[in-house]
Amino acid sequence: MNGINATLYGVDSPNVVKVVIMLEEIAKPYDLRFVSVFKGEQFTPEFLALNPLGKVPVLVDPELDRPLAESGAILLWLAEQSGRFLPRASGARAEVYQWLMFQMANVGPMFGQCSHFRMLPKGSQPYAAGRYQAQAEALYRILDDRLAANEWLAGGVYTISDMATKPWTDYLERHGLEPLDYPALTAWRQRVSTRPAVMRAKQRVFKAFDEHSRRSREAASAADLDRLFGRTAAMPELDYSSIMGKK
Numbered sequence: 262m263n264g265i266n267a268t269l270y271g272v273d274s275p276n277v278v279k280v281v282i283m284l285e286e287i288a289k290p291y292d293l294r295f296v297s298v299f300k301g302e303q304f305t306p307e308f309l310a311l312n313p314l315g316k317v318p319v320l321v322d323p324e325l326d327r328p329l330a331e332s333g334a335i336l337l338w339l340a341e342q343s344g345r346f347l348p349r350a351s352g353a354r355a356e357v358y359q360w361l362m363f364q365m366a367n368v369g370p371m372f373g374q375c376s377h378f379r380m381l382p383k384g385s386q387p388y389a390a391g392r393y394q395a396q397a398e399a400l401y402r403i404l405d406d407r408l409a410a411n412e413w414l415a416g417g418v419y420t421i422s423d424m425a426t427k428p429w430t431d432y433l434e435r436h437g438l439e440p441l442d443y444p445a446l447t448a449w450r451q452r453v454s455t456r457p458a459v460m461r462a463k464q465r466v467f468k469a470f471d472e473h474s475r476r477s478r479e480a481a482s483a484a485d486l487d488r489l490f491g492r493t494a495a496m497p498e499l500d501y502s503s504i505m506g507k508k
């Protein structure tokens with residue numbers, strides 16, 4: 262270590278929280294930098310130089326000679342760098358990759374779409390809303406089955422695949438589902454969230470982002486929200502009331 266903290270650019274969202282959890286788990290010194298996605302700060306030339314996709318998280322790590330985007334890649338980098346939460350044995354390691362990719366390729370995108378289409382006025386687009394609700398429910402069910410047979414997602418040990426997935430499963434209630442219908446998933450959520458590092462991560466995210474987030478959400482105009490959610494004039498209006506001014 263060279264005495265300079267890493268900087269994580271982010272907001273209070275699952276893809277950012279998973280990285281904060283890992284930073285706390287490995288006790289790597291870091292600062293959090295808020296990016297106002299409501300104001301479009303992710304599209305400034307300065308931010309696009311860090312991540313051409315214009316999305317958080319981005320980690321600027323003094324121990325790495327380039328900025329790193331994509332939360333799965335960041336978790337892998339931190340796991341390799343610290344030698345923690347990614348088993349060495351090839352079979353166990355491959356299983357972590359499997360469940361990390363499961364989160365990155367399925368849980369994140371489908372839960373994101375499910376949340377997005379739940380903002381449509383009720384009944385206006387039954388196909389889109391129904392499709393992503395069903396996709397999300399199928400994924401919650403796979404996670405519950407997996408966790409009924411394994412203490413942790415990749416098997417017997419807590420790894421970066423648990424850190425990647427847990428913040429996304431906090432959407433279960435917001436997706437209109439009942440925790441008791443997913444008992445193994447619910448017990449695992451509790452196991453993860455009571456880890457001291459995860460509790461510290463929550464505090465850090467709250468302290469660094471919550472007030473900024475609330476203010477920028479409240480200040481966001483309908484046009485700002487349309488830009489954030491990629492809605493054009495040709496598309497049906499979205500009901501932003503569920504996210505405006507509150508969590």
Ligand SMILES: N[C@@H](CCC(=O)N[C@@H](CS)C(=O)NCC(=O)O)C(=O)O
Pocket residue numbers: 272274275276277298303315316317318330331332333369489
């Ligand atoms: N695959 C990316 C997804 C990142 C992502 O979707 N970030 C969201 C916040 S969770 C974002 O930056 N949204 C702003 C935008 O899309 O303009 C990752 O896992 O890092």
